[in-house]
Amino acid sequence: xxxxxxxxxxxxxxxxxxxxxxxxxxxxxxxxxxxxxxxxxxxxxxxxxxxxxxxxxxxxxxxxxxxxxxxxxxxxxxxxxxxxxxxxxxxxxxxxxxxxxxxxxxxxxxxxxxxxxxxxxxxxxxxxxxxxxxxxxxxxxxxxxxxxxxxxxxxxxxxxxxxxxxxxxxxxxxxxxxxxxxxxxxxxxxxxxxxxxxxxxxxxxxxxxxxxxxxxxxxxxxxxxxxxxxxxxxxxxxxxxxxxxxxxxxxxxxxxxxxxxxxxxxxxxxxx
Amino acid sequence: xxxxxxxxxxxxxxxxxxxxxxxxxxxxxxxxxxxxxxxxxxxxxxxxxxxxxxxxxxxxxxxxxxxxxxxxxxxxxxxxxxxxxxxxxxxxxxxxxxxxxxxxxxxxxxxxxxxxxxxxxxxxxxxxxxxxxxxxxxxxxxxxxxxxxxxxxxxxxxxxxxxxxxxxxxxxxxxxxxxxxxxxxxxxxxxxxxxxxxxxxxxxxxxxxxxxxxxxxxxxxxxxxxxxxxxxxxxxxxxxxxxxxxxxxxxxxxxxxxxxxxxxxxxxxxxxxxxxxxxxxxxxxxxxxxxxxxxxxxx
Numbered sequence: 001x002x003x004x005x006x007x008x009x010x011x012x013x014x015x016x017x018x019x020x021x022x023x024x025x026x027x028x029x030x031x032x033x034x035x036x037x038x039x040x041x042x043x044x045x046x047x048x049x050x051x052x053x054x055x056x057x058x059x060x061x062x063x064x065x066x067x068x069x070x071x072x073x074x075x076x077x078x079x080x081x082x083x084x085x086x087x088x089x090x091x092x093x094x095x096x097x098x099x100x101x102x103x104x105x106x107x108x109x110x111x112x113x114x115x116x117x118x119x120x121x122x123x124x125x126x127x128x129x130x131x132x133x134x135x136x137x138x139x140x141x142x143x144x145x146x147x148x149x150x151x152x153x154x155x156x157x158x159x160x161x162x163x164x165x166x167x168x169x170x171x172x173x174x175x176x177x178x179x180x181x182x183x184x185x186x187x188x189x190x191x192x193x194x195x196x197x198x199x200x201x202x203x204x205x206x207x208x209x210x211x212x213x214x215x216x217x218x219x220x221x222x223x224x225x226x227x228x229x230x231x232x233x234x235x236x237x238x239x240x241x242x243x244x245x246x247x248x249x250x251x252x253x254x255x256x257x258x259x260x261x262x263x264x265x266x267x268x269x270x271x272x
Numbered sequence: 273x274x275x276x277x278x279x280x281x282x283x284x285x286x287x288x289x290x291x292x293x294x295x296x297x298x299x300x301x302x303x304x305x306x307x308x309x310x311x312x313x314x315x316x317x318x319x320x321x322x323x324x325x326x327x328x329x330x331x332x333x334x335x336x337x338x339x340x341x342x343x344x345x346x347x348x349x350x351x352x353x354x355x356x357x358x359x360x361x362x363x364x365x366x367x368x369x370x371x372x373x374x375x376x377x378x379x380x381x382x383x384x385x386x387x388x389x390x391x392x393x394x395x396x397x398x399x400x401x402x403x404x405x406x407x408x409x410x411x412x413x414x415x416x417x418x419x420x421x422x423x424x425x426x427x428x429x430x431x432x433x434x435x436x437x438x439x440x441x442x443x444x445x446x447x448x449x450x451x452x453x454x455x456x457x458x459x460x461x462x463x464x465x466x467x468x469x470x471x472x473x474x475x476x477x478x479x480x481x482x483x484x485x486x487x488x489x490x491x492x493x494x495x496x497x498x499x500x501x502x503x504x505x506x507x508x509x510x511x512x513x514x515x516x517x518x519x520x521x522x523x524x525x526x527x528x529x530x531x532x533x534x535x536x537x538x539x540x541x542x543x544x545x546x547x548x549x550x551x552x553x554x555x556x557x558x559x560x561x562x563x564x565x566x567x568x569x570x571x
Contacts, residue, residue: 049477051564072482079479089474102471105278106480154478 001027001158001189002048007057009043009213017043019213020057025191027157029221030184032200033193035210041193044210045160048191049081050074062157079107082151086163088143090135090150096122097131100149107154117153125149125179141172148179152188159183161192165199173199181205279484283491287499290464294496297460301500301548302507304449304456305541309508310515312540313533315442320528322402322435331409332364332422333395339417345393348417352395355415357408360398366391392419403432450548457552461493465560472560482561490553497549501542508537 002025009018017040025031035041046052047059050066058067062080069077090099097118104114122128125145135143144164151159161180165173177192177199184190194200200207209216287294333352339345345363352361369391399408409421465472475485509530516527 046564075476075479075481077479078477081479083477089470091471091474102474103478106475106478106484108484111278150474150478 001025001029001062002191003060004044004047005058005060007047007054007059009040009047009052010055017213018047018054018210021210021213021215023208023215023218025189026221027189028184028187030181030190030203030205031192032203032205032207033191033210034195034197034200034207035216036195039210040213041195041210042162043213045162045191045193048160049083050077075107079154080157082154082156082159084144084147084151084159084161084164086166088135088140088147088167090143090146092135095132095134096127096138096146099135099146100153103150103153109154118149121149121153124152139172140168141175144168144172144176145179148176152183156188158189158191161190163194164192165194165196170199174202177203276487279487280491282488284495286464286468286488286492287495290460290467293460293463297456297496298500298503300456301453301496301545302503304453305500305504305545306508306511308446308449308544309504309537309541310511311442311445313508313512313515313537315438316533317525317527318438319435321525322431324526330396330398333397333412334392334419334421335394335417336419337392339393344417348415349395351415352397352412352418355408355411357400357404358397358412359400360396362396364394364396366393369394405429450544453545453548454552454555457493457496457549458556460496461489461553462556464492465489465556469560476564485561486554486557489557490550493549493551493553494546495549497545497547498542499545500549501538501545504541504545505534505538508541509534 002023004021004023007018007021008016010016021040021044023044033041033044043052047054048061050069054067058065060066061077064077066077091102094102100118100121101114104117109117119128119131122131125148127142127145127149130138130142130146135146138146144167148159148161148164151161159180164176164180168176173196180190180192181203204222206221207217207219209218335345335348339348349361349363352358366389370389373391397412399405412418412421472485512530512533519525520527
């Protein structure tokens with residue numbers, strides 16, 4: 001899914017944020033990236049999102065070497081990711097529904113698909129009743145769930161959460177990570193950057209510690225957890241009654257990908 | 273393009289959401305368009321007056337005294353017609369000339385009676401382009417049988433100079449005000465972008481293409497230009513009538529009726545406004561499109 005090969009990043013002011021980092025994250029993993037402020041965690045995320053370019057080394061995301069990726073292809077890379085920010089980054093003047101829908105609208109999704117999918121995702125994060133509320137009317141935890149819904153709405157294969165619990169109380173923090181865990185069980189790869197060691201210890205996930213731009217420790221993927229995950233997923237599938245399964249919106253990842261492909265074709269036709 | 277309806281709606285909504293800034297931009301843009309329009313109307317009217325005078329501005333070509341027989345005169349007519357820039361050639365006999373003098377001078381002329389008709393035969397010529405007066409006169413002089421030409425080069429020169437001056441000032445004015453308008457629109461769109469930088473950063477993080485980020489702002493610029501163009505088209509109609517009556521009060525002139533100019537002016541104003549709007553928006557947005565994440569938010 002994500003591979004860093006000898007990646008270094010030195011900013012123009014001379015700050016060495018990452019130094020010859022090698023990381024391999026498999027599809028479907030849940031990884032905590034921990035470290036103190038200035039350790040290089042944010043740079044790590046920015047490099048995955050291609051907001052920054054590495055000074056040396058290569059980065060592979062979804063079997064594509066993104067260090068060689070053309071600028072105009074970057075939006076399509078980002079459509080495979082969902083980003084959750086510490087400060088939620090919600091648009092105050094929009095309702096919860098519109099904040100989530102915004103992420104679909106700006107990649108050209110059809111209004112019908114937007115309506116179906118947003119309601120479904122809001123239900124998934126437990127905010128169906130708050131669809132018409134404004135962000136200011138919600139608690140910190142609820143706002144972060146809206147942010148998470150927005151990250152999920154385009155059905156990404158990877159969720160990147162940058163300090164998602166930084167601005168919310170400990171109880172809510174636990175809830176958010178639990179929610180991410182649930183999403184991970186569906187097969188979505190999750191990367192959570194945090195400095196809250198306590199929270200990390202509560203969950204049995206892979207933990208990578210970055211310090212001074214270098215990998216200090218990597219617990220690796222907990223094998224027993226992976227087995228549990230498969231079992232739970234199978235149980236859940238078996239538990240879904242047919243009539244409920246039918247109610248789940250048919251906006252599948254295939255459909256969204258088809259829309260994304262159609263958008264790419266439109267785009268390329270326009271550029272030609 | 274998918275989602276174009278949404279983008280257009282966003283662009284139009286933005287004009288309303290930032291209505292104070294939009295109103296200020298429209299105000300300044302309308303002023304620029306009106307000054308530009310007034311300069312163009314002045315130029316068009318001066319050109320029209322110059323053309324009118326030019327049409328009346330016949331020159332007289334006097335033939336040599338010894339050319340008196342009809343056959344020789346009939347040979348010169350077609351030769352003059354062949355000269356470049358000559359539109360019309362009309363024979364003016366010495367008998368016609370003397371009769372004209374007779375009717376003008378009346379009793380005074382009777383004292384000159386008995387004297388042989390001293391006037392030469394002549395042709396009245398009309399030129400196509402007055403600015404080529406001197407070259408044309410030179411060509412006419414080369415025609416055999418031509419003696420002297422009534423010299424009106426001074427009038428021709430003054431009229432063409434005036435026309436050139438008005439056109440040049442008009443062009444400079446359009447260029448200068450075009451730049452001012454560009455600056456105003458780009459500033460207005462930049463304000464919108466600053467207030468929506470949050471949305472831009474989210475758009476980029478979820479994978480919106482640059483086209484998608486750009487279009488609402490370009491539409492905002494185009495809408496500002498369109499509104500300004502429409503307002504200017506209406507205001508200039510009243511302004512033109514007022515200007516014409518003010519000028520007529522001082523100098524009696526025949527103006528081009530506004531009904532003749534209205535379609536050109538309206539299309540010009542709206543087109544100019546929209547193009548300036550789009551370019552202004554594109555100038556401002558370029559900077560944001562090259563930024564990423566926190567950079568957009570100024571972090």
